[in-house]
Amino acid sequence: MNKYRFEYFASCPTGLEDVLSEEILSFGVKATTIVRGGVKFEAYHEIALKVLLNTRIASRVFKYLYDLEVSHEKDLYHEATEIKWKSLMDLHQTFKITTIYGDLPRDREYFTNSQFTTLKLKDAIVDYFRHFDKARPSVSKEAADIQFLLRIEFDEEGVRPYKAILLYDLCGDPLNQRGYRVASTEAPVKENLAAGILKLIKWDPKSENFLDAMTGSGTFSVEACLIAGDIPPTFLKVEQYRKNPGLRTWCFLNTQWFTKDEKLKENFEILVKEVETKTREGMKKLEKSPIKFLANDISKYTLESTMANFKKARLDRIIEVYNEDALDSAPVEGKNYFFVNPPYGERLNPGEIERLKVLYKNLGDLWKKEFKGHRAALLVGEMDLLKSVGLRTKKRHILFNGDIECRLAEYDLF
Ligand SMILES: C[S@@+](CC[C@H](N)C(=O)[O-])C[C@H]1O[C@@H](n2cnc3c(N)ncnc32)[C@H](O)[C@@H]1O
Numbered sequence: 001m002n003k004y005r006f007e008y009f010a011s012c013p014t015g016l017e018d019v020l021s022e023e024i025l026s027f028g029v030k031a032t033t034i035v036r037g038g039v040k041f042e043a044y045h046e047i048a049l050k051v052l053l054n055t056r057i058a059s060r061v062f063k064y065l066y067d068l069e070v071s072h073e074k075d076l077y078h079e080a081t082e083i084k085w086k087s088l089m090d091l092h093q094t095f096k097i098t099t100i101y102g103d104l105p106r107d108r109e110y111f112t113n114s115q116f117t118t119l120k121l122k123d124a125i126v127d128y129f130r131h132f133d134k135a136r137p138s139v140s141k142e143a144a145d146i147q148f149l150l151r152i153e154f155d156e157e158g159v160r161p162y163k164a165i166l167l168y169d170l171c172g173d174p175l176n177q178r179g180y181r182v183a184s185t186e187a188p189v190k191e192n193l194a195a196g197i198l199k200l201i202k203w204d205p206k207s208e209n210f211l212d213a214m215t216g217s218g219t220f221s222v223e224a225c226l227i228a229g230d231i232p233p234t235f236l237k238v239e240q241y242r243k244n245p246g247l248r249t250w251c252f253l254n255t256q257w258f259t260k261d262e263k264l265k266e267n268f269e270i271l272v273k274e275v276e277t278k279t280r281e282g283m284k285k286l287e288k289s290p291i292k293f294l295a296n297d298i299s300k301y302t303l304e305s306t307m308a309n310f311k312k313a314r315l316d317r318i319i320e321v322y323n324e325d326a327l328d329s330a331p332v333e334g335k336n337y338f339f340v341n342p343p344y345g346e347r348l349n350p351g352e353i354e355r356l357k358v359l360y361k362n363l364g365d366l367w368k369k370e371f372k373g374h375r376a377a378l379l380v381g382e383m384d385l386l387k388s389v390g391l392r393t394k395k396r397h398i399l400f401n402g403d404i405e406c407r408l409a410e411y412d413l414f
Pocket of ligand 1: 327
């Protein structure tokens with residue numbers, strides 16, 4: 001059993017690893033390692049918490065705990081009973097384990113059922129406490145005090161064929177849940193995916209108006225405002241924490257790693273204050289900003305939800321809302337970034353796809369005619385639809401919104 005020190009893993013939607021790594025480095029982390037679906041990094045605890053409070057792109061942040069060499073589930077049980085669980089959690093705390101399998105051989109005999117693997121680790125924890133305290137902690141599927149991630153990897157060079165890596169989930173709820181989405185609409189994009197896309201397309205918050213032509217729940221508009229104002233994405237969570245510090249805002253607050261480290265607690269307070277200051281300053285900055293944020297949707301009904309979200313994010317006076325056909329859009333004064341995320345997904349039937357092809361063609365025609373000299377990007381579910389636009393893409397990216405594979409295409413409009 002090896003104990004990890006000062007190592008963290010930030011997960012993200014596949015396709016955003018590079019921009020997440022850049023973001024993490026910008027918080028003062030010296031080096032990162034990019035892997036599929038996330039970024040590994042070494043950092044002082046304070047910097048890891050800074051990442052947690054300020055990342056726009058990560059889905060979750062984990063802290064490495066132990067690394068066990070195992071041959072099968074029974075081994076996992078035995079190795080795990082060697083861990084001093086009392087230093088990781090308290091008898092009275094509820095806990096949850098999520099198991100994920102890395103790239104394991106297809107024809108393997110063991111580690112074929114993640115629920116069974118989870119059960120073995122749970123048994124080890126429960127038996128450890130029963131042995132020492134004659135009582136057992138409870139599992140909670142929702143809102144557990146302590147959340148563990150167990151990742152099983154194949155270990156070609158190891159003494160035993162598998163590696164079971166145990167991590168603390170520092171977050172609790174995933175970080176994309178910023179707290180401003182009070183009303184949902186059809187096929188919303190995850191907030192951290194939207195923020196990552198704005199980084200990928202290099203939208204310039206200092207000089208380009210942001211036209212969110214099919215805004216839906218308004219995710220891109222809110223994330224664009226937060227970036228432009230340099231407002232941390234956790235600003236609403238920090239408010240919640242201030243009102244009720246005992247609330248389970250982030251799981252790390254319940255860990256001994258945090259509660260027993262007075263210096264870390266002091267530094268966390270400083271980080272929280274920094275979020276509050278940046279939020280105040282950012283909101284003022286946005287009020288004076290010459291950059292315009294326009295959110296448009298053809299559905300009046302959808303816009304009711306959109307506006308509720310903008311209000312919750314306190315951006316209802318910053319973002320201008322329109323109820324038009326995106327095909328009637330015109331540039332506003334200055335440089336414009338025309339962003340569009342039309343309806344897409346598995347639920348579309350062939351008739352709808354044909355209708356969308358016409359929409360995409362018309363969009364391409366609108367850009368050619370009205371938006372010369374500006375920039376645009378499209379986030380779509382079907383590759384075929386991109387062809388209908390009839391314009392050369394500057395760059396394409398493959399991304400995942402949850403399980404749905406999507407394409408992001410960037411255009412320079414001449
Ligand atoms: C995939 S959703 C956008 C999701 C959004 N990015 C979010 O995160 O919530 C597509 C939106 O496009 C709107 N829409 C469809 N056709 C439109 C058109 N011609 N003009 C403007 N909006 C349109 C729909 O009402 C829907 O809200």
